Amino acid sequence: MRSLTKLVKAIKSNRRIVIATHRDPDGDGIAAALAVAYLVKHYRRNKPDLFCHSRIPHKYQFLLGDWEFTRKLGEFDLLIAVDSAGLSRIFPRHAESQMDDKAIVNIDHHPSNNSFGTLRIIDEKASSACEIIYFIFKRLGLRITRELAEIFYCGIYNETGGFVYPNTTKESLQIASELVALGVRPDYLVKEMNAKTLSGTALLTRVLSTIEVRGGVALMYLVQDMLQRSSAEMSESENFISFLQAIKGVRVSMFLREESDGTRISLRSDGIIDVDKLARQYGGGGHRLAAGLRIRKDIHAAKKEILRAIQREIRKNCRS
Ligand SMILES: [Mn+2]
Numbered sequence: 001m002r003s004l005t006k007l008v009k010a011i012k013s014n015r016r017i018v019i020a021t022h023r024d025p026d027g028d029g030i031a032a033a034l035a036v037a038y039l040v041k042h043y044r045r046n047k048p049d050l051f052c053h054s055r056i057p058h059k060y061q062f063l064l065g066d067w068e069f070t071r072k073l074g075e076f077d078l079l080i081a082v083d084s085a086g087l088s089r090i091f092p093r094h095a096e097s098q099m100d101d102k103a104i105v106n107i108d109h110h111p112s113n114n115s116f117g118t119l120r121i122i123d124e125k126a127s128s129a130c131e132i133i134y135f136i137f138k139r140l141g142l143r144i145t146r147e148l149a150e151i152f153y154c155g156i157y158n159e160t161g162g163f164v165y166p167n168t169t170k171e172s173l174q175i176a177s178e179l180v181a182l183g184v185r186p187d188y189l190v191k192e193m194n195a196k197t198l199s200g201t202a203l204l205t206r207v208l209s210t211i212e213v214r215g216g217v218a219l220m221y222l223v224q225d226m227l228q229r230s231s232a233e234m235s236e237s238e239n240f241i242s243f244l245q246a247i248k249g250v251r252v253s254m255f256l257r258e259e260s261d262g263t264r265i266s267l268r269s270d271g272i273i274d275v276d277k278l279a280r281q282y283g284g285g286g287h288r289l290a291a292g293l294r295i296r297k298d299i300h301a302a303k304k305e306i307l308r309a310i311q312r313e314i315r316k317n318c319r320s
Helices: 002-013 027-043 058-064 129-139 146-159 170-181 186-194 198-208 224-230 241-245 275-280 299-319
Strands: 017-021 049-051 078-082 103-108 119-122 212-214 217-222 252-259 262-269 290-295
Touching: 002 027, 002 103, 002 119, 002 129, 017 027, 027 049, 027 058, 027 078, 027 129, 027 146, 058 146, 058 186, 103 129, 129 146, 129 170, 146 170, 146 186, 198 217, 198 224, 217 241, 217 299, 241 252, 241 262, 252 299, 262 275, 262 299, 275 290, 275 299, 290 299
Parallel strands: 017 049, 017 078, 078 103, 103 119, 217 252
Antiparallel strands: 212 217, 252 262, 262 290
16 A cells, blocks of 8 residues: 555655556557556646657557657656666667666566666556556546546456456456446447458458477467558557467467567467476566567577477476
8 A cells, every 4th residue: 555655645746647557558558558548647737758769559549549659758756667677668769877866656567577676566467568557547547438437458468368268257347247347348448459451451461371399399470561551550469479379288378570670579378387487598588388589580590490499398308
């Protein structure tokens, strides 16, 4: 409770507040930032700024309502970071030391969180960043409007893969039920969130045609040319990796995406290896069963290197 008192005090006493979520934001990250925006608006008359290094994917636009994210960080007195294990997840080009003298609140659920900031509200057991913020609202006795309930629902739904991933807990389902009681219509929201564009589906076809499965490890890749040929955006490939992990017998999945300065890699595991640990060796991170990293190598070199690292981990874990 003491950290909540501090949070409210920080919100009340700082004039220029920026709420920031991580680059390549997912539903939980966007929803968590929006929920905190409502929290700040409750205690202050002026609206806070919302920052994200990447553009907000099209499919989450419906969540924004009157809010807007900026990609340019202005002057601020207080930064509230959500769903981000480290400041480098938010500001790829800033050194963490540049933020040394700033008031920073760190609200997160990643076990790899590096404890940045002046006030930390971190709960690794929470299903999502939204779950943590939901409990903040409850403990502060704040009313949750239907608008806000929808935001929480989308965040938790997204982070639990639609209430199927291992982070689907008694708490997350209970919150979902409370949100439905507040007026959320899951059918409407889920249709909105899962809607695919035709170009996104064309992209999926191209990516799926690259699948390889060997010894319980599945991989596939996306190169820039596929985006152009499908007229699709990179963000439309957000959940593609679930197709790999759904294949019978697959224990670890790797999805490689070509970027201008290297390769972005998403990893999933059924528990045979800890992909958070593996991703951290390359400056990435996430959770035990789902993590990501970036590597300054082309897609073929990146594939070789990470595949080798995965196989090494599997061998190690099978021996012990
Ligand atoms: Mn999250």
